[in-house]
Amino acid sequence: MHALNRPVFGAVALALLTLPASATAQLQPPNGVVTLAVGTDATIAALRESDTLVNQLTRDGSLRLTAQTDDPLVPDRSHERLQQFHEGVPVYGAEVTRQTARGLPVSLFGTVHLTIILETTPELSADDAAAVVRELSGRTLFRSEPPQLVVLPDRTNTDTYRLVYEARTFTGSQLMVYFIDAATGALVWSYNDLKTQQPDLPCAQCVIGEGLGIKSDRKKMSVTAVGGAFLAHDQLRPAEVFTFDMDGDLPHTQLVLNGLEQLFDADLSTDTDNRWLDGASVDAHVGMGWTYDYLSIRFGRQGLNNQNVRMLSLVHPVNREDLFSATAEEIGLFYLNAFYCGLCGPDGFGVAVFGEGLPPNILLGGQRFNFFSGALDIVAHELGHAVTDFTSALLYMDESGALNEAFSDVIGVGVEFYAESLFRDGAGVADYALGEDVIEPGGIRSLSNPMQFGDPDHYSLRFLGKDDNGGVHTNSLIPGHAFYLAIEGGTNRVSGLSVAGVGGDNREQIEQIFFRAFTVLMTRNSDFSAARAATIQSARDLYGVNSAPERAVTEAWTAVGVN
Ligand SMILES: [Ca+2]
Ligand SMILES: [Ca+2]
Ligand SMILES: [Ca+2]
Ligand SMILES: [Zn+2]
Incomplete structure:
Protein backbone atom coordinates (compact mmCIF):
# COMPACT_ATOMS: atom_id res chain seq x y z
CA MET A 1 0.00 0.00 0.00
CA LEU A 114 -5.45 17.54 3.41
CA THR A 115 -3.19 16.56 6.30
CA ILE A 116 -3.45 12.81 6.71
CA ILE A 117 -0.25 11.34 8.10
CA LEU A 118 -0.75 7.61 8.42
CA GLU A 119 1.17 4.43 7.77
CA THR A 120 -0.89 2.27 5.39
CA THR A 121 0.71 -1.15 5.80
CA PRO A 122 -1.69 -3.24 7.91
CA GLU A 123 -0.44 -5.57 10.62
CA LEU A 124 -3.54 -7.71 10.18
CA SER A 125 -4.49 -9.47 6.96
CA ALA A 126 -8.03 -9.26 5.60
CA ASP A 127 -8.51 -12.86 6.77
CA ASP A 128 -7.45 -11.87 10.30
CA ALA A 129 -10.03 -9.08 10.22
CA ALA A 130 -12.70 -11.48 8.95
CA ALA A 131 -11.97 -13.75 11.92
CA VAL A 132 -12.44 -10.82 14.30
CA VAL A 133 -15.77 -10.01 12.63
CA ARG A 134 -16.90 -13.63 12.96
CA GLU A 135 -16.17 -13.47 16.66
CA LEU A 136 -17.91 -10.11 17.11
CA SER A 137 -21.06 -11.16 15.31
CA GLY A 138 -21.13 -14.52 17.07
CA ARG A 139 -21.92 -16.23 13.79
CA THR A 140 -20.05 -18.66 11.65
CA LEU A 141 -22.59 -18.55 8.83
CA PHE A 142 -23.57 -15.19 7.46
CA ARG A 143 -23.44 -13.13 4.35
CA SER A 144 -20.47 -10.82 4.37
CA GLU A 145 -18.16 -8.91 2.12
CA PRO A 146 -14.39 -9.36 2.35
CA PRO A 147 -13.00 -6.74 4.77
CA GLN A 148 -11.67 -3.67 2.98
CA LEU A 149 -8.81 -1.51 4.17
CA VAL A 150 -9.88 2.12 4.74
CA VAL A 151 -8.53 5.23 6.40
CA LEU A 152 -11.10 6.17 9.03
CA PRO A 153 -11.24 9.80 10.16
CA ASP A 154 -12.16 10.07 13.83
CA ARG A 155 -15.77 11.24 14.05
CA THR A 156 -15.03 13.73 16.83
CA ASN A 157 -11.35 14.66 16.43
CA THR A 158 -11.45 15.42 12.74
CA ASP A 159 -7.68 15.49 12.25
CA THR A 160 -7.11 12.01 13.72
CA TYR A 161 -6.96 8.99 11.43
CA ARG A 162 -6.82 5.24 11.83
CA LEU A 163 -6.06 2.45 9.41
CA VAL A 164 -8.95 0.01 9.74
CA TYR A 165 -10.74 -2.81 7.96
CA GLU A 166 -14.37 -2.12 7.09
CA ALA A 167 -16.56 -5.22 6.97
CA ARG A 168 -20.31 -5.47 6.41
CA THR A 169 -22.10 -8.57 7.56
CA PHE A 170 -25.73 -9.57 7.81
CA THR A 171 -26.28 -11.50 11.02
CA GLY A 172 -29.90 -12.48 10.48
CA SER A 173 -31.34 -9.44 12.21
CA GLN A 174 -28.73 -6.73 11.76
CA LEU A 175 -26.63 -5.53 8.86
CA MET A 176 -23.58 -4.65 10.91
CA VAL A 177 -20.74 -2.52 9.66
CA TYR A 178 -17.58 -3.15 11.68
CA PHE A 179 -14.38 -1.12 11.64
CA ILE A 180 -11.47 -3.22 12.89
CA ASP A 181 -8.13 -1.60 13.76
CA ALA A 182 -5.69 -2.95 11.16
CA ALA A 183 -2.85 -2.91 13.68
CA THR A 184 -4.45 -4.31 16.82
CA GLY A 185 -7.64 -6.06 15.69
CA ALA A 186 -9.64 -3.93 18.13
CA LEU A 187 -13.18 -2.89 17.25
CA VAL A 188 -12.94 0.85 16.56
CA TRP A 189 -16.53 1.58 15.57
CA SER A 190 -19.63 -0.21 14.39
CA TYR A 191 -23.18 0.56 13.41
CA ASN A 192 -26.25 -1.22 12.14
CA ASP A 193 -26.80 -0.39 8.47
CA LEU A 194 -30.18 -2.10 8.23
CA LYS A 195 -32.56 0.59 7.02
CA THR A 196 -35.75 -0.01 8.89
CA GLN A 197 -39.09 1.69 8.57
CA GLN A 198 -39.05 2.77 12.18
CA PRO A 199 -37.00 2.24 15.33
CA ASP A 200 -37.25 -1.30 16.68
CA LEU A 201 -40.08 -1.53 19.15
CA PRO A 202 -39.12 -3.55 22.21
CA CYS A 203 -41.82 -6.05 23.01
CA ALA A 204 -42.13 -4.55 26.48
CA GLN A 205 -44.38 -2.03 24.73
CA CYS A 206 -46.68 -4.75 23.42
CA VAL A 207 -50.21 -4.53 24.63
CA ILE A 208 -53.12 -6.79 23.81
CA GLY A 209 -56.34 -5.33 22.52
CA GLU A 210 -59.00 -5.75 19.83
CA GLY A 211 -59.02 -4.77 16.14
CA LEU A 212 -60.57 -5.22 12.73
CA GLY A 213 -59.60 -7.33 9.72
CA ILE A 214 -57.57 -6.28 6.69
CA LYS A 215 -58.95 -4.09 3.88
CA SER A 216 -59.41 -5.32 0.32
CA ASP A 217 -58.86 -2.80 -2.46
CA ARG A 218 -58.81 -3.75 -6.14
CA LYS A 219 -55.65 -3.21 -8.20
CA LYS A 220 -53.96 -4.63 -11.25
CA MET A 221 -50.70 -6.53 -10.95
CA SER A 222 -48.16 -7.67 -13.47
CA VAL A 223 -47.44 -11.39 -13.02
CA THR A 224 -46.12 -14.42 -14.90
CA ALA A 225 -48.17 -17.47 -15.93
CA VAL A 226 -46.27 -20.73 -15.55
CA GLY A 227 -47.73 -24.21 -15.94
CA GLY A 228 -51.29 -23.27 -15.11
CA ALA A 229 -50.33 -21.10 -12.11
CA PHE A 230 -49.52 -17.42 -11.79
CA LEU A 231 -46.37 -16.06 -10.19
CA ALA A 232 -45.67 -12.60 -8.75
CA HIS A 233 -42.93 -11.89 -11.23
CA ASP A 234 -43.33 -8.68 -13.24
CA GLN A 235 -41.48 -8.85 -16.53
CA LEU A 236 -43.26 -5.98 -18.24
CA ARG A 237 -41.29 -3.17 -16.65
CA PRO A 238 -37.66 -2.59 -17.68
CA ALA A 239 -36.65 -3.79 -14.22
CA GLU A 240 -38.02 -7.17 -13.19
CA VAL A 241 -40.10 -7.13 -10.03
CA PHE A 242 -40.30 -10.21 -7.79
CA THR A 243 -42.49 -10.75 -4.76
CA PHE A 244 -41.70 -13.81 -2.67
CA ASP A 245 -44.07 -15.32 -0.13
CA MET A 246 -41.92 -16.72 2.66
CA ASP A 247 -44.99 -18.45 4.09
CA GLY A 248 -44.03 -17.58 7.66
CA ASP A 249 -40.82 -19.61 7.53
CA LEU A 250 -38.44 -17.33 9.44
CA PRO A 251 -35.39 -19.65 9.33
CA HIS A 252 -35.77 -19.90 5.54
CA THR A 253 -36.24 -16.11 5.34
CA GLN A 254 -33.04 -15.51 7.28
CA LEU A 255 -31.03 -17.99 5.24
CA VAL A 256 -32.28 -16.35 2.04
CA LEU A 257 -31.33 -12.91 3.36
CA ASN A 258 -27.91 -14.28 4.26
CA GLY A 259 -27.53 -15.65 0.75
CA LEU A 260 -27.21 -19.18 2.12
CA GLU A 261 -30.40 -20.45 0.52
CA GLN A 262 -31.69 -19.70 -2.95
CA LEU A 263 -35.08 -18.39 -3.93
CA PHE A 264 -36.92 -20.42 -6.54
CA ASP A 265 -40.04 -19.87 -8.59
CA ALA A 266 -41.81 -22.02 -6.01
CA ASP A 267 -41.08 -19.32 -3.43
CA LEU A 268 -42.78 -16.60 -5.48
CA SER A 269 -46.19 -15.46 -4.39
CA THR A 270 -48.55 -17.49 -6.48
CA ASP A 271 -52.18 -17.84 -7.38
CA THR A 272 -54.07 -20.51 -9.29
CA ASP A 273 -56.71 -18.43 -11.08
CA ASN A 274 -54.96 -15.03 -11.22
CA ARG A 275 -57.48 -13.56 -8.81
CA TRP A 276 -55.06 -12.77 -5.99
CA LEU A 277 -56.38 -12.80 -2.52
CA ASP A 278 -53.21 -12.41 -0.48
CA GLY A 279 -53.19 -8.66 0.23
CA ALA A 280 -49.61 -8.60 1.48
CA SER A 281 -48.31 -10.03 -1.80
CA VAL A 282 -50.59 -7.91 -3.99
CA ASP A 283 -49.68 -4.63 -2.28
CA ALA A 284 -45.94 -5.35 -2.23
CA HIS A 285 -45.92 -6.28 -5.88
CA VAL A 286 -48.06 -3.38 -7.09
CA GLY A 287 -46.29 -0.91 -4.79
CA MET A 288 -42.88 -1.84 -6.16
CA GLY A 289 -44.15 -1.44 -9.71
CA TRP A 290 -45.62 1.99 -9.01
CA THR A 291 -42.39 3.06 -7.32
CA TYR A 292 -40.51 2.03 -10.45
CA ASP A 293 -42.92 4.07 -12.59
CA TYR A 294 -42.60 7.09 -10.32
CA LEU A 295 -38.79 7.09 -10.43
CA SER A 296 -38.91 6.79 -14.20
CA ILE A 297 -41.59 9.39 -14.92
CA ARG A 298 -40.61 12.01 -12.33
CA PHE A 299 -36.84 11.77 -12.45
CA GLY A 300 -35.93 9.86 -15.60
CA ARG A 301 -34.29 7.24 -13.42
CA GLN A 302 -34.00 3.66 -14.65
CA GLY A 303 -34.87 1.84 -11.47
CA LEU A 304 -33.07 1.63 -8.17
CA ASN A 305 -29.52 1.73 -9.55
CA ASN A 306 -30.34 3.58 -12.79
CA GLN A 307 -29.51 0.35 -14.63
CA ASN A 308 -32.80 -1.41 -13.99
CA VAL A 309 -31.55 -3.79 -11.32
CA ARG A 310 -34.28 -6.26 -10.33
CA MET A 311 -36.57 -5.28 -7.45
CA LEU A 312 -37.16 -7.96 -4.90
CA SER A 313 -39.30 -8.16 -1.81
CA LEU A 314 -40.23 -10.77 0.75
CA VAL A 315 -43.65 -10.88 2.40
CA HIS A 316 -44.94 -13.09 5.21
CA PRO A 317 -41.48 -13.54 6.78
CA VAL A 318 -43.22 -14.88 9.90
CA ASN A 319 -46.65 -16.14 10.96
CA ARG A 320 -48.83 -13.94 13.11
CA GLU A 321 -49.79 -17.06 15.10
CA ASP A 322 -46.13 -17.48 16.10
CA LEU A 323 -46.08 -14.04 17.76
CA PHE A 324 -46.05 -15.34 21.30
CA SER A 325 -43.09 -17.63 20.74
CA ALA A 326 -41.07 -14.99 18.87
CA THR A 327 -38.14 -13.15 20.42
CA ALA A 328 -38.33 -9.40 21.01
CA GLU A 329 -35.82 -8.91 18.21
CA GLU A 330 -37.88 -10.99 15.79
CA ILE A 331 -41.04 -9.09 16.73
CA GLY A 332 -39.30 -5.73 16.31
CA LEU A 333 -37.99 -6.61 12.87
CA PHE A 334 -40.27 -9.14 11.19
CA TYR A 335 -43.66 -8.27 12.72
CA LEU A 336 -43.52 -4.53 13.48
CA ASN A 337 -41.17 -3.21 10.84
CA ALA A 338 -40.18 -3.20 7.22
CA PHE A 339 -36.59 -2.97 6.11
CA TYR A 340 -34.25 -2.80 3.20
CA CYS A 341 -31.00 -4.79 3.39
CA GLY A 342 -28.66 -3.56 0.66
CA LEU A 343 -26.30 -6.53 0.91
CA CYS A 344 -28.97 -9.21 1.17
CA GLY A 345 -30.50 -11.69 -1.19
CA PRO A 346 -29.31 -14.58 -3.32
CA ASP A 347 -27.37 -12.24 -5.62
CA GLY A 348 -26.41 -9.70 -2.93
CA PHE A 349 -28.19 -6.84 -4.74
CA GLY A 350 -30.57 -6.04 -1.90
CA VAL A 351 -33.95 -7.13 -0.60
CA ALA A 352 -36.94 -5.32 0.90
CA VAL A 353 -38.70 -7.22 3.67
CA PHE A 354 -42.21 -6.32 4.79
CA GLY A 355 -43.26 -7.24 8.30
CA GLU A 356 -46.31 -9.31 9.08
CA GLY A 357 -48.02 -6.97 11.54
CA LEU A 358 -50.01 -8.28 14.48
CA PRO A 359 -53.17 -10.35 14.84
CA PRO A 360 -56.06 -7.90 14.36
CA ASN A 361 -57.18 -8.16 17.97
CA ILE A 362 -53.84 -6.92 19.31
CA LEU A 363 -53.21 -3.19 19.66
CA LEU A 364 -49.94 -1.48 20.37
CA GLY A 365 -50.13 2.06 21.71
CA GLY A 366 -53.75 2.10 20.58
CA GLN A 367 -52.81 1.23 16.99
CA ARG A 368 -53.40 -1.83 14.85
CA PHE A 369 -50.50 -3.17 12.78
CA ASN A 370 -51.44 -4.68 9.44
CA PHE A 371 -49.18 -6.26 6.78
CA PHE A 372 -46.55 -3.57 6.18
CA SER A 373 -46.56 -3.93 2.39
CA GLY A 374 -50.16 -2.69 2.50
CA ALA A 375 -48.83 0.87 2.80
CA LEU A 376 -47.65 2.23 -0.55
CA ASP A 377 -45.56 4.87 1.22
CA ILE A 378 -43.72 2.19 3.22
CA VAL A 379 -43.00 0.13 0.10
CA ALA A 380 -41.64 3.22 -1.66
CA HIS A 381 -39.73 4.28 1.47
CA GLU A 382 -37.80 0.99 1.57
CA LEU A 383 -36.99 1.18 -2.13
CA GLY A 384 -35.87 4.78 -1.57
CA HIS A 385 -33.13 3.35 0.65
CA ALA A 386 -31.92 1.33 -2.33
CA VAL A 387 -31.70 4.51 -4.44
CA THR A 388 -29.67 6.15 -1.66
CA ASP A 389 -27.39 3.10 -1.41
CA PHE A 390 -26.68 3.38 -5.14
CA THR A 391 -26.07 7.16 -5.07
CA SER A 392 -25.07 9.35 -2.12
CA ALA A 393 -24.85 6.31 0.22
CA LEU A 394 -25.61 8.70 3.09
CA LEU A 395 -24.01 7.26 6.23
CA TYR A 396 -26.80 5.74 8.32
CA MET A 397 -25.94 7.64 11.47
CA ASP A 398 -26.60 11.07 12.99
CA GLU A 399 -27.55 13.86 10.54
CA SER A 400 -26.51 11.98 7.39
CA GLY A 401 -28.60 9.04 8.63
CA ALA A 402 -31.58 11.31 9.28
CA LEU A 403 -31.21 12.62 5.71
CA ASN A 404 -31.14 9.02 4.49
CA GLU A 405 -34.45 8.43 6.29
CA ALA A 406 -35.89 11.77 5.15
CA PHE A 407 -35.15 10.97 1.50
CA SER A 408 -37.05 7.69 1.84
CA ASP A 409 -40.01 9.49 3.42
CA VAL A 410 -39.95 12.03 0.59
CA ILE A 411 -40.06 9.18 -1.95
CA GLY A 412 -42.84 7.50 0.04
CA VAL A 413 -44.98 10.62 0.02
CA GLY A 414 -44.10 11.35 -3.62
CA VAL A 415 -45.23 7.92 -4.81
CA GLU A 416 -48.56 8.27 -2.98
CA PHE A 417 -49.30 11.58 -4.70
CA TYR A 418 -48.14 10.15 -8.04
CA ALA A 419 -50.40 7.10 -7.70
CA GLU A 420 -53.37 9.20 -6.61
CA SER A 421 -52.95 11.49 -9.63
CA LEU A 422 -53.37 8.49 -11.95
CA PHE A 423 -56.77 7.64 -10.47
CA ARG A 424 -55.75 4.00 -10.51
CA ASP A 425 -57.77 1.44 -8.62
CA GLY A 426 -56.38 0.93 -5.17
CA ALA A 427 -54.11 3.98 -5.27
CA GLY A 428 -55.53 5.24 -2.01
CA VAL A 429 -55.56 8.77 -0.68
CA ALA A 430 -52.30 10.74 -0.79
CA ASP A 431 -51.08 12.56 2.31
CA TYR A 432 -47.98 13.61 4.24
CA ALA A 433 -48.34 10.86 6.84
CA LEU A 434 -46.24 7.70 6.72
CA GLY A 435 -47.67 4.24 7.19
CA GLU A 436 -51.25 5.35 7.86
CA ASP A 437 -52.69 2.53 5.74
CA VAL A 438 -51.23 -0.22 7.92
CA ILE A 439 -50.59 1.35 11.31
CA GLU A 440 -54.04 2.54 12.22
CA PRO A 441 -55.13 5.02 13.14
CA GLY A 442 -52.69 7.71 12.09
CA GLY A 443 -49.51 6.00 10.88
CA ILE A 444 -46.07 6.52 12.42
CA ARG A 445 -44.73 9.84 11.17
CA SER A 446 -46.08 13.08 9.73
CA LEU A 447 -44.12 15.44 7.51
CA SER A 448 -46.84 18.09 7.90
CA ASN A 449 -47.06 17.89 11.69
CA PRO A 450 -44.02 16.04 13.10
CA MET A 451 -45.04 16.81 16.68
CA GLN A 452 -48.10 14.59 16.24
CA PHE A 453 -45.71 11.70 16.91
CA GLY A 454 -43.29 13.63 19.12
CA ASP A 455 -40.79 14.23 16.33
CA PRO A 456 -38.92 17.54 16.00
CA ASP A 457 -40.29 20.18 13.64
CA HIS A 458 -37.30 22.48 14.22
CA TYR A 459 -33.53 22.00 14.37
CA SER A 460 -33.41 23.34 17.92
CA LEU A 461 -35.47 20.33 19.03
CA ARG A 462 -33.30 17.67 17.38
CA PHE A 463 -32.51 14.48 19.27
CA LEU A 464 -28.87 14.38 20.38
CA GLY A 465 -28.75 10.94 22.01
CA LYS A 466 -27.25 7.73 20.68
CA ASP A 467 -30.39 5.58 20.30
CA ASP A 468 -31.58 4.61 16.83
CA ASN A 469 -28.17 5.44 15.25
CA GLY A 470 -28.44 8.98 16.60
CA GLY A 471 -32.17 9.45 16.10
CA VAL A 472 -32.28 8.81 12.35
CA HIS A 473 -36.04 8.12 12.44
CA THR A 474 -36.90 11.24 14.44
CA ASN A 475 -34.46 13.92 13.24
CA SER A 476 -35.48 12.93 9.70
CA LEU A 477 -38.64 14.93 10.30
CA ILE A 478 -36.67 18.21 10.27
CA PRO A 479 -35.72 17.89 6.57
CA GLY A 480 -39.01 16.07 5.95
CA HIS A 481 -40.96 19.02 7.35
CA ALA A 482 -38.88 21.41 5.24
CA PHE A 483 -39.91 19.37 2.17
CA TYR A 484 -43.55 19.69 3.21
CA LEU A 485 -43.30 23.45 3.82
CA ALA A 486 -41.58 24.03 0.47
CA ILE A 487 -44.59 22.46 -1.25
CA GLU A 488 -47.57 23.45 0.86
CA GLY A 489 -46.20 26.55 2.56
CA GLY A 490 -47.18 27.65 6.05
CA THR A 491 -45.68 28.89 9.27
CA ASN A 492 -43.24 26.86 11.34
CA ARG A 493 -44.59 26.25 14.83
CA VAL A 494 -41.28 26.98 16.57
CA SER A 495 -39.63 29.75 14.57
CA GLY A 496 -42.86 31.47 13.57
CA LEU A 497 -41.29 31.95 10.12
CA SER A 498 -43.56 31.67 7.10
CA VAL A 499 -42.86 29.86 3.85
CA ALA A 500 -44.47 30.61 0.49
CA GLY A 501 -44.76 27.07 -0.87
CA VAL A 502 -44.94 26.26 -4.58
CA GLY A 503 -48.36 24.67 -4.06
CA GLY A 504 -49.52 21.10 -4.45
CA ASP A 505 -50.01 21.47 -8.21
CA ASN A 506 -46.29 22.15 -8.53
CA ARG A 507 -45.14 19.45 -6.13
CA GLU A 508 -42.97 17.82 -8.78
CA GLN A 509 -40.71 20.91 -8.65
CA ILE A 510 -39.80 20.29 -5.01
CA GLU A 511 -39.65 16.53 -5.54
CA GLN A 512 -37.16 16.97 -8.39
CA ILE A 513 -35.12 19.52 -6.46
CA PHE A 514 -34.78 17.15 -3.50
CA PHE A 515 -34.24 14.02 -5.60
CA ARG A 516 -31.51 15.63 -7.66
CA ALA A 517 -29.75 17.13 -4.63
CA PHE A 518 -29.84 13.85 -2.72
CA THR A 519 -28.76 11.62 -5.61
CA VAL A 520 -26.12 13.66 -7.44
CA LEU A 521 -24.99 16.60 -5.27
CA MET A 522 -24.76 15.13 -1.78
CA THR A 523 -22.12 12.80 -0.37
CA ARG A 524 -21.86 10.09 2.26
CA ASN A 525 -21.15 12.57 5.07
CA SER A 526 -23.59 15.34 4.11
CA ASP A 527 -25.27 16.99 7.09
CA PHE A 528 -28.44 19.12 7.25
CA SER A 529 -26.56 22.26 6.35
CA ALA A 530 -25.08 20.54 3.29
CA ALA A 531 -28.57 19.32 2.34
CA ARG A 532 -29.82 22.89 2.50
CA ALA A 533 -26.98 24.08 0.25
CA ALA A 534 -27.44 21.17 -2.17
CA THR A 535 -31.22 21.57 -2.51
CA ILE A 536 -30.87 25.32 -3.05
CA GLN A 537 -28.25 24.63 -5.71
CA SER A 538 -30.52 22.04 -7.28
CA ALA A 539 -33.40 24.55 -7.32
CA ARG A 540 -31.20 27.08 -9.13
CA ASP A 541 -30.03 24.46 -11.61
CA LEU A 542 -33.57 23.35 -12.40
CA TYR A 543 -35.62 26.53 -12.10
CA GLY A 544 -33.18 29.43 -12.07
CA VAL A 545 -31.70 31.80 -9.52
CA ASN A 546 -34.36 33.50 -7.40
CA SER A 547 -37.10 31.33 -8.90
CA ALA A 548 -40.18 30.60 -6.81
CA PRO A 549 -39.03 27.01 -6.09
CA GLU A 550 -35.61 28.27 -4.96
CA ARG A 551 -37.24 30.77 -2.61
CA ALA A 552 -39.61 28.10 -1.27
CA VAL A 553 -36.76 25.69 -0.52
CA THR A 554 -34.62 28.41 1.07
CA GLU A 555 -37.47 29.69 3.23
CA ALA A 556 -38.40 26.15 4.26
CA TRP A 557 -34.92 25.29 5.56
CA THR A 558 -34.69 28.62 7.35
CA ALA A 559 -38.12 28.08 8.92
CA VAL A 560 -37.04 24.72 10.39
CA GLY A 561 -33.82 26.27 11.71
CA VAL A 562 -31.31 24.75 9.27
CA ASN A 563 -28.85 27.29 7.91
CA1 LIG B 1 -57.01 -16.75 -6.67
CA1 LIG C 1 -52.29 7.57 2.10
CA1 LIG D 1 -49.07 8.19 3.51
ZN1 LIG E 1 -36.12 3.82 6.55
Missing part, protein backbone atom coordinates in the same frame (compact mmCIF):
# COMPACT_ATOMS: atom_id res chain seq x y z
CA HIS A 2 3.05 2.24 -0.04
CA ALA A 3 3.87 4.87 -2.59
CA LEU A 4 1.04 4.06 -4.98
CA ASN A 5 0.73 7.79 -5.39
CA ARG A 6 1.79 10.99 -3.72
CA PRO A 7 0.85 11.27 -0.08
CA VAL A 8 -2.13 13.56 0.37
CA PHE A 9 -0.24 16.05 2.50
CA GLY A 10 1.90 16.73 -0.54
CA ALA A 11 -1.14 18.37 -2.05
CA VAL A 12 -1.21 21.01 0.64
CA ALA A 13 2.05 22.49 -0.48
CA LEU A 14 0.81 22.41 -4.04
CA ALA A 15 -2.37 24.19 -3.05
CA LEU A 16 -0.43 26.82 -1.15
CA LEU A 17 1.72 27.52 -4.16
CA THR A 18 -1.02 28.04 -6.67
CA LEU A 19 -4.10 29.24 -4.84
CA PRO A 20 -4.63 32.92 -4.06
CA ALA A 21 -4.02 33.84 -0.43
CA SER A 22 -7.72 34.35 0.24
CA ALA A 23 -8.47 30.84 -0.96
CA THR A 24 -5.77 29.11 1.03
CA ALA A 25 -7.06 30.73 4.19
CA GLN A 26 -10.52 29.40 3.43
CA LEU A 27 -9.52 26.06 1.96
CA GLN A 28 -6.89 25.14 4.50
CA PRO A 29 -8.46 25.11 7.95
CA PRO A 30 -6.21 24.26 10.90
CA ASN A 31 -7.32 20.62 11.11
CA GLY A 32 -6.76 20.01 7.40
CA VAL A 33 -10.38 19.05 6.76
CA VAL A 34 -11.89 21.02 3.88
CA THR A 35 -15.64 21.17 3.45
CA LEU A 36 -16.63 22.13 -0.07
CA ALA A 37 -20.03 23.75 -0.56
CA VAL A 38 -19.89 26.13 -3.48
CA GLY A 39 -22.47 26.63 -6.18
CA THR A 40 -24.36 29.30 -8.02
CA ASP A 41 -24.36 31.58 -5.00
CA ALA A 42 -20.57 31.51 -4.66
CA THR A 43 -18.28 34.02 -6.32
CA ILE A 44 -16.59 32.85 -9.50
CA ALA A 45 -13.31 33.06 -7.60
CA ALA A 46 -14.51 30.79 -4.79
CA LEU A 47 -15.83 28.28 -7.29
CA ARG A 48 -12.54 28.30 -9.18
CA GLU A 49 -10.51 27.91 -6.00
CA SER A 50 -12.44 24.80 -4.96
CA ASP A 51 -12.30 23.47 -8.51
CA THR A 52 -8.54 24.04 -8.64
CA LEU A 53 -8.05 22.17 -5.38
CA VAL A 54 -10.11 19.23 -6.66
CA ASN A 55 -8.15 19.23 -9.92
CA GLN A 56 -4.86 19.16 -8.03
CA LEU A 57 -6.00 16.33 -5.79
CA THR A 58 -7.22 14.46 -8.86
CA ARG A 59 -3.92 14.95 -10.67
CA ASP A 60 -1.86 13.59 -7.79
CA GLY A 61 -4.17 10.60 -7.43
CA SER A 62 -5.70 11.63 -4.10
CA LEU A 63 -9.13 11.98 -5.66
CA ARG A 64 -10.34 9.34 -8.09
CA LEU A 65 -13.45 9.39 -10.23
CA THR A 66 -15.95 6.76 -9.06
CA ALA A 67 -19.04 7.78 -11.03
CA GLN A 68 -19.91 10.10 -13.89
CA THR A 69 -23.48 10.73 -14.99
CA ASP A 70 -25.25 13.06 -17.36
CA ASP A 71 -27.96 15.07 -15.66
CA PRO A 72 -31.35 13.48 -16.38
CA LEU A 73 -33.21 16.74 -15.66
CA VAL A 74 -30.95 19.61 -16.81
CA PRO A 75 -29.50 19.56 -20.34
CA ASP A 76 -25.72 19.97 -20.76
CA ARG A 77 -25.01 19.29 -17.10
CA SER A 78 -22.99 16.36 -15.87
CA HIS A 79 -21.98 15.09 -12.46
CA GLU A 80 -18.81 13.51 -11.17
CA ARG A 81 -18.39 11.70 -7.87
CA LEU A 82 -14.79 11.52 -6.62
CA GLN A 83 -13.43 9.44 -3.75
CA GLN A 84 -10.33 10.43 -1.78
CA PHE A 85 -7.48 7.94 -1.34
CA HIS A 86 -4.47 8.10 0.97
CA GLU A 87 -1.56 6.09 -0.39
CA GLY A 88 -4.03 4.03 -2.38
CA VAL A 89 -6.39 3.40 0.55
CA PRO A 90 -9.87 5.00 0.43
CA VAL A 91 -10.55 7.64 3.07
CA TYR A 92 -13.90 6.82 4.62
CA GLY A 93 -16.60 9.38 3.78
CA ALA A 94 -14.14 11.69 1.99
CA GLU A 95 -15.92 12.39 -1.24
CA VAL A 96 -16.61 15.25 -3.62
CA THR A 97 -19.39 15.78 -6.13
CA ARG A 98 -18.72 18.17 -8.98
CA GLN A 99 -21.38 19.48 -11.31
CA THR A 100 -20.23 20.89 -14.62
CA ALA A 101 -21.84 22.65 -17.57
CA ARG A 102 -19.95 21.90 -20.79
CA GLY A 103 -16.82 21.27 -18.76
CA LEU A 104 -17.08 24.36 -16.54
CA PRO A 105 -17.69 23.89 -12.81
CA VAL A 106 -21.16 24.79 -11.50
CA SER A 107 -21.03 23.37 -7.98
CA LEU A 108 -18.77 21.37 -5.69
CA PHE A 109 -19.86 19.65 -2.49
CA GLY A 110 -18.14 17.30 -0.09
CA THR A 111 -15.19 16.83 2.23
CA VAL A 112 -11.48 16.21 1.69
CA HIS A 113 -8.69 15.72 4.22
